[in-house]
Amino acid sequence: MPDHPRPDRAELIDIYRTMRTIREFEERVHTEFPGGEIPGAVHLYAGQEAVATGVCTVLTGDDYIASTHRGHGHAIAKGCDVTAMMLEIYGRAGGLCGGKGGSMHIADFGRGMLGANGVAAGGVPLSCGSALSAKVRGTDQVSVAFVGDGGANQGAFAESLVLAAVWQLPIVFVVEDNGYAQATGTRFHLGGKDIAPRAEALGIPAAVVDGYDVLAVREAAAGAVQRARSGGGPTLLDCKAHRFFGHMEGWDQQAYRAEGEVDRLRAEQDCLQLFAIRALEDEWLTTAEIAEIDAAVRALIDHAVEEAKSAKDPDISELLTDVYVTY
Amino acid sequence: MTRVLSYLQAVGEALRQEMQHDPSVVVFGEDNIGGTGCDGRLGNAWGPTQGLHEHFPDRVFDTPITEAAFVGAAVGAAATGLRPVADLLFVDFAGVCFDQILNQAAKLRYMTAGKARVPLVLRAMYGAGMRRGAQHSQVLYPIFAHVPGLKVVLPATPADAKGLMAAAIRDDDPVIFFEHKMLYFSHGEVPEPPYVVPLGQARIARPGRDCTIVALGRMVAEAEKAADVLAAEGIECEVVDPRTISPLDIETIYDSVRRTGHLVVADEATPRCGVAGDIAALVAEHAFHALRGPVRTVTAPHAPVPFTPALEDAYTPGADQIVTAVRATIPAFAGQERAS
Numbered sequence: 001m002p003d004h005p006r007p008d009r010a011e012l013i014d015i016y017r018t019m020r021t022i023r024e025f026e027e028r029v030h031t032e033f034p035g036g037e038i039p040g041a042v043h044l045y046a047g048q049e050a051v052a053t054g055v056c057t058v059l060t061g062d063d064y065i066a067s068t069h070r071g072h073g074h075a076i077a078k079g080c081d082v083t084a085m086m087l088e089i090y091g092r093a094g095g096l097c098g099g100k101g102g103s104m105h106i107a108d109f110g111r112g113m114l115g116a117n118g119v120a121a122g123g124v125p126l127s128c129g130s131a132l133s134a135k136v137r138g139t140d141q142v143s144v145a146f147v148g149d150g151g152a153n154q155g156a157f158a159e160s161l162v163l164a165a166v167w168q169l170p171i172v173f174v175v176e177d178n179g180y181a182q183a184t185g186t187r188f189h190l191g192g193k194d195i196a197p198r199a200e201a202l203g204i205p206a207a208v209v210d211g212y213d214v215l216a217v218r219e220a221a222a223g224a225v226q227r228a229r230s231g232g233g234p235t236l237l238d239c240k241a242h243r244f245f246g247h248m249e250g251w252d253q254q255a256y257r258a259e260g261e262v263d264r265l266r267a268e269q270d271c272l273q274l275f276a277i278r279a280l281e282d283e284w285l286t287t288a289e290i291a292e293i294d295a296a297v298r299a300l301i302d303h304a305v306e307e308a309k310s311a312k313d314p315d316i317s318e319l320l321t322d323v324y325v326t327y
Numbered sequence: 328m329t330r331v332l333s334y335l336q337a338v339g340e341a342l343r344q345e346m347q348h349d350p351s352v353v354v355f356g357e358d359n360i361g362g363t364g365c366d367g368r369l370g371n372a373w374g375p376t377q378g379l380h381e382h383f384p385d386r387v388f389d390t391p392i393t394e395a396a397f398v399g400a401a402v403g404a405a406a407t408g409l410r411p412v413a414d415l416l417f418v419d420f421a422g423v424c425f426d427q428i429l430n431q432a433a434k435l436r437y438m439t440a441g442k443a444r445v446p447l448v449l450r451a452m453y454g455a456g457m458r459r460g461a462q463h464s465q466v467l468y469p470i471f472a473h474v475p476g477l478k479v480v481l482p483a484t485p486a487d488a489k490g491l492m493a494a495a496i497r498d499d500d501p502v503i504f505f506e507h508k509m510l511y512f513s514h515g516e517v518p519e520p521p522y523v524v525p526l527g528q529a530r531i532a533r534p535g536r537d538c539t540i541v542a543l544g545r546m547v548a549e550a551e552k553a554a555d556v557l558a559a560e561g562i563e564c565e566v567v568d569p570r571t572i573s574p575l576d577i578e579t580i581y582d583s584v585r586r587t588g589h590l591v592v593a594d595e596a597t598p599r600c601g602v603a604g605d606i607a608a609l610v611a612e613h614a615f616h617a618l619r620g621p622v623r624t625v626t627a628p629h630a631p632v633p634f635t636p637a638l639e640d641a642y643t644p645g646a647d648q649i650v651t652a653v654r655a656t657i658p659a660f661a662g663q664e665r666a667s
Contacts, residue, residue: 064407098440105438114406115439119430125399126431132400133407136353136386143403156426159396166391322441323475325499327527327574 004215005222007057012284015057015214017293019049019272022073024301025082026245029072029089032305033249039091042103045073047244050271051176052077054217055144055237058225064112064130064143066123068176070243071116074146075106078113086304092311099314100322112141120181121147121154124173128160131169131228142228143171150181152195161236165202170228172221173199173236176211178243183256199236211241212271241271330519335511337485338375338450341492342412344521346383349410352496354379355388355397356414356450363389375450375506376414394424398449402432402501405447410496417463418451418505421470432501433476448495448502454545454595455632455643456509464632464639466544466596471503472573473600478502478526479573483547485515487570490524498526507545527574531583535563538589538653541580541606542566546593546625546644553593553649564653572602580606581614588619591652595644598626623652 007015026046032038045052048070056065056077067074075085080096088095089103096106107115114130117123127145134141147157152175164171175195179186196206205227209220217239224235242265246252254262279285332340346352360380361372370380380387390397394415401413415421421428428449435443455464472479478500482488488506495502532547533554542550547568554564565583569576584590590610594603603624610622625648633639 066403097438097442100440101438105434107435107439107442109406109439109442114403115435115443117431119426122399122426122431125396125427126403126406128396129400129403129405129411130407131403132353133404133409136404137351137408155423156395156399159391159393160399162391163393163396163400167388318440322437322439324478325436325444327478327500 002216004219006215006284007218009284011057012279013289013293015053015218016275016279016285016290017297018053018057018077019214019275020293020297021082021300022046022049022052022076023272024297025072025076028301028305030245030249037309038089040102040104042089042249043070043247044243044245044249045070047265047271048176048178048211048241049073050214050217050275051174051211051239051241054214055172055174055221057218058222059142059144062112062139062141064114064127064141065146066114066127066130066143067116067146068123068148068151069104069116069118069120070148071106072103075108075113075116078108079111080106080108080113082300083304083307086308087311090308090311091313092308093314094311098318100318121151121157124151124157124160127171128163128169131164131171132167134170140229141170142225143169144174145171146174146176148181149175149177149179149186149190149195153181153189158198161199161202161204164234165204168233170231171234172224172228173234175236175238177238177240180243180247180256182247183252185256194238196236196238204234204236206236206238209237209239211239212269212274214271214275242269329516331514332485332517333511334482334485334488334506334513335375337489337517338492338506339377339379340517341489341496342375342379343382345493345496346379346386348521351408352410352412353386353388353404354412354414355390357390357392357416359414360387360389374414394420395427398424399427399431401447401449402427402435402445405445405501406435406443410446412448412450412496414450416452418453418467419462419465421451421467428471428477428503429474433474436500437476444499445501446499448492448504450504450506452508453505454507454509455627455639458634458636458639460634461631466627468503468505468572469596469601472602476501477573478571479505480526480571481505481544482570483510483544483568485513485517487524487530489517490522491526491570493521494523494526497523502526505544510545513548524570526571527576528570529576529579530568530570531579532566532568533564535565535587537563537587538591538657539565539567539580539583539587540591540593540649540653542568542593543572543602544595546595549644549646550593550649552646553653556646556650557653562653562657577609580610584610584614585617588617589656590618590622591625591649591656592622593625593644593649595627597629598624599629601626620656623656625649625652
């Protein structure tokens, strides 16, 4: 791993804990899903943890993110309550969105998390809006638009790049190129190797980033966020990190992936392992500290799942609330 | 002292007064300033935003032709503390940004169990009559009224255009504000101080005892013309202008039908799955016993809007068809009542 500025110890612990929490959350949802208690469509983020974590670690609580259908990792990295998220995924009362959103629409406006989104690139224009809002209100809040390689082909994404460039918005576009748009590979669907040049064509600074290296992502994000915060306009980060699981739980057996591909990915390009090895080698963290975090995270996720399984369904009267503020 | 403004000026005055009233109101769209990036004079917008940037240079923006991005940005900005008024220009262009309206603006509040508020106004010019052809003349409000989470406003007069725009901007939900292009240069009295016409309150444009005509948008003036013609025959029509179709003040319509016993709905939109059919169905379901004749609807035909004046004029419903519909719904009855 190349050298990147090393965060202080507290931050290193936070980075590891966040990545581990996302991983444990996603592995557990994957394990629980076949049990049939989790309704609907669930898209898991495992493998890409370094991107959400590296980006969100340089954001403040007041900054905004807009997420994708694969949004659990972004939500956790932005500080959303893990138990409330699990309740939401199970569709229970007390879920982060009262059971009306589900995995694909997890949002927590109080934490600047403007929502996972059921539409590819659907959240990107929303990010332009939160960026405009900060600019008009005269705050230094930054907005981050996460989008996948599939969503980056949408017109809404291309239009948002233009709008952000023209309006010089305080925004960072974080493309997560995980290699697949559902079951179609980037080699076919992307029309080129990278997405970064699409931004560069509009005068937006862009970089291709190793999405398995949390410190590389963090460094790139820190520069982009600083640019946005200081009035320097938009940046695009084209982060490369493949996912461990299929497009969607319960449906995708990943037959489109090469034999052994995922095993190699887990063995050689697991962002958590890579970080842990480096942290131990360079004595940032001890084995005991890592084990302690792992155990605490496991307990947290166990608790979240227990809570979700024993929680009640929302009251039927909730069906008709929150359609409008007034009507 | 009375003061006369055009419908277009009335919308513009509401924008200016609401921006004055609330610093979180921002206005943007293609050519909402006009002249940005050109060598000539800045500010030569032609619509209701003309001159607005001179008062509020930091809150009126031009956009590139990026409806998906800037309508979505209006949603995101609304959800994070602003009250944006975004301009779609022709409502027909909703075709290129419908996701942001249908799946984002309309759904955010519900999907977050009320954590999000989306106080945005989307201005949308609509309607036939200006020889703009099939992609610039549609009457698409039924599509939006069909979607829970959206409010849909159709001012018929300059005074309502101002008061409904003020209400739309102050409202905490997403509002699609339909401005009929053929009404832009119609004139009427408009009070100068700021005021609000509440969403969801119909207006009795003309009282009458024999037949209720519910008329939408530009059809209100056509219904009033029809009522003049019918009055000469002794048929007194009550013209009801719902002003907003979501929410819809159906109670005022029921009350009117209970008084008159007859209903005609005049709607410039195409007939299938539309507002005219919806109102007819609601009355049939909830005020059936008040009806003393069949409900009639007057709508455009189920066809795209044609370009050439000869065909477009034949396409657009007007006073003549409304007169015919009223006569059809109360043939014998009107005569009997006059005799009694």
